[in-house]
Amino acid sequence: MIIEIGHFAVIVALVLSVLGIVASVMGLRTRDGDWIRMGRIAITLIFGLLALGMASLVYAFLTRDFSVYYVATTSNSTLPLFYTIAAVWGGHEGSLLLWVFLLSAFSTLAVWLHWRTQPAIMPYLIGVECLIMLGFLCLIVFLSSPFERLIPAPPDGKDLNPLLQDPAMVMHPPMLYMGYVGFSIPFSFAMAALLSGRLGEEWIKVTQRWTVFAWLCLTTGILLGGYWAYYELGWGGYWGWDPVENASFMPWLVGTAFLHSVMVQEKRKMFKVWNLFLIILTFSLSLIGTFLVRSGILTSVHTFATDPGRGLYILLFVATVIGIAFGALMLRANQLKSPIVLDSMISREAIFLFNNLFFLVAAATVFLGTLYPLMIETWYGAKVTVGPPYYNAVFMPIALGLIFLMGVGPYIPWRKASMASLKKSFLVPGLAGIVTVLVLVILGIRSIYALTGAFVVGFSAAAIFLDFGKVSALYARREHLTYLKGFLKAFASNPRRYSGLVTHLGVLVLVIGIIASTIYQTEKVVSLRVGDEFYLDKYRVKLVDIHEVEGHNWVAKEGVFHVFLGNERIAELRPQKRVYTASQTPTTESAIYAINMGHIFLTMPEVSPDGVAVARGVINPLILWVWGGGGIMGLGVLLNIFRPRKHEEG
Amino acid sequence: MSRSTQVIITGILLALLVLFYQGLWGDPKHIPTVLIGTSAPEFQGPDVESGELISLSQFHGKVIVLNFWASWCQECKTEHENLLRLHARFRNHPDFVMLGVNYQDEPEAARTYLRLYGSSFRHVRDIKGTVAIDYGVYGVPETFVIDREGIIRYKWVGPLVGEIFTHFTQQVLLPLLNSRQSTPT
Secondary structure, rough: OOOHHHHHHHHHHHOOOOOHHHHHHHHHHOOOHHHHHHHHHHHHHHHHHHHHHHHHHHHHHHHOOOEEEHHHHHHEEEEEEEEHHHHOOOHHHHHHHEEEEEHHHHHHHHHHHOHHHHHHHHHHHHHHHHHHHHHHHHHHHOOOOOOOOOOOOOOOOOOHHHHHHHHHHHHHHHHHHHHHHHHHHHHHHHHHHHHOOOOOOOHHHHHHHHHHHHHHHHHHHHHHHHHHHHHHHOOOOOOOOHHHHHHHHHHHHHHHHHHHHHHHHHOOOOOOHHHHHHHHHHHHHHHHHHHHHHHOOOOOOOOOOOOHHHHHHHHHHHHHHHHHHHHHHHHOOOOOOOOOOOOOOOOOOHHHHHHHHHHHHHHHHHHHHHHHHHHHHHHHHOOOOHHHHHHHHHHHHHHHHHHHHHHHHHOOOOOOOHHHHHHHHHHHHHHHHHHHHHHHHHHOOOOOHHHHHHHHHHHHHHHHHHHHHHHHHHHHHHOOOOOOHHHHHHHHHHHHHHHHHHHHHHHHHHHHHHHHHHHOOOEEEEEEOOOOEEEEEEEEEEEEEEEEEEEEEEEEEEEEEEEEEEEEEEEOOOEEEEEEOOOOOOEOEEEEEOOEEEEEEEEEEEEEEOOOOOEEEEEEEEHHHHHHHHHHHHHHHHHHHOOOOOOOOO | OOOHHHHHHHHHOOOOOOOHHOOOOOOOOOOOOOOOEEEOOOOEEEEEOOOEEHHHHHHOOOOEEEEEEEEOHHHHHHHHHHHHHHHHHHHHOOOOOEEEEEEEHHHHHHHHHHHHHHOOOEEEEEOOHHHHHHHHOOOEEEEEOOOOOOEEEEEEOOOOOOOHHHHHHHHHHHHHHHOOOOOOO
């Protein structure tokens, strides 16, 4: 009964989304505030109804109501509570519901937050958001409903894919979706600006925090995905250029470009069309990403069912939204005469322009690599895959260029920089970069990628620290404070700038982690019996026992490995070869020992009946910097979002 | 926005629409196997370790296991032990040949890989990636079996582990090796 209430709530939400669109159009035509208020009521009710829909689904999962088809296919009576809730978005239907639920939450929040200050935007915001919700609600109600009954009910469910039974995976989809739908708010404001012809800087100022928030969610989602891949998939890496990973990475790249280029419009009233283009592209890529993942037209480690009917519907809908957006941009763009005339190629504007070009080229590279197999298959009927070598070769130089720009951009003046000021700003960072390279060369590092990376990281880090140091000293001297208080004062004087620099520092830490753990990874695969040992770099790893263990909903063969450094035993690692009982799916559980900010990572992918185990050992140096850097980036963004509101808002 | 920019954007969007539309009707899990029963394409390339030229035709009349791999491929590592085991088991059979084809790889990385994981048979470098194209390689690892007449008899995409490995050895390779010797040409 509860599930029918949820189903009914979602159907009513669909009707209300149509009403929201009507109210928005009528509000624009008649200029009657009542219509727009009606739109607000509709959008708020949709949020309430979808919350009810979600709650009813959660209830069905918690009560293990296997007469609900979706519950029966994605959970099982032995599934622990935590994962039972996560199973709500563990399949196609539920994750779509989560998507549209989050969208309704964000749009309701946006409508109420900006109701007083942005009355002219409201009808557009309501209309655009309702249109997107309508599209997804139709999909849920008519093509992939999580509320379908399965009569007679099976005695037990099929279980959640064991690979998804992981804490990081519980949060990964919601964070990604919050990123995707978060970008719908600046997108709606941009559409409002385009359609209403109010093409000033206001939409950018109002949505700045939304953009940053969406970016934070998307970044967190991507990092959690990497974290999950690292701990759960057991191949010792966190990023494999899988099509589904790429699908979330593309909107991130363009969204990051947007995040930066809006500053040029705020400060210099330039890049107007460009910014509209970027946010439309960012949200379009979010939708295309959803399409690619949900239609299952790309092969990937993420196994989703293929259903051309469903895919066709999503495609038509996504094409409609993107078509309208780009159509409006093209029609309006001619009214926006803000040609990009740079005063000098050595100016902050120019650096931002390069930043944008680099990000877009990076996104285009990933886009081509992701779609190339599909193109070849569609047009030549052959199957190909694009592997990591392509991405590493094309992507690495672009990324290094971006990190270099990160060190340059914040310290170059607007309009035009003189040679003298360049020398003043970049002499120390340049030297710091060179010193970093020399130190690493002395330490025996020869990889050209590592050394180039060291230079740009050293350069950018020095530039940021120099900035923090100088400005802290300035405040400390001027107001007779301690250095630390001077730093805090400096931070408070321009929180937007300095929170951004904190995020940049996080990026640097992350990049160091990525470079170290990719270039200097040590790896070994051996087959051994109990009592055998092998060397993994300087560590001696000995297999002392293999035994069976049993968990809540799985059984496993567990290997007990002792890790020695010299003669001292430093760790005991217990990787497992698990079989989940309900679905009989095998998984490989890694065992990890953290040492010197890096990891000793051990898996046991196979145990033969005669007792021969295949063990795989990996040393990932500085891997913790990857997650730590992500954390610092997040801190910077939070400081940005929660900075005090000042005159900066329009 | 100039007329030409508009045309380009519209063109790209329409092309994507057509591509996605067509893509919907394909099954991504389906991998065409038109090569089975046809002659194995001839190729020639340097040995990964010694640099000496190897060509497929020099093994004519033997049962050949052809394994495509790369040092950057994670799945390849999981099957590597099995490949060595397979080779150890049949290496004394007069008609058995095992050949690795190193795909889209740096020679140095490939050599390091072989040093690390061990190598008991020879590996050809697919310098231009043309061998992989001739064999319609979908992604590494991928394993082919060619019979004494030079006909491709079996193809497996993915690592040879677990049941697949047993099936491969017992049902595919053994029967071919045990079948009546072809008349010497």
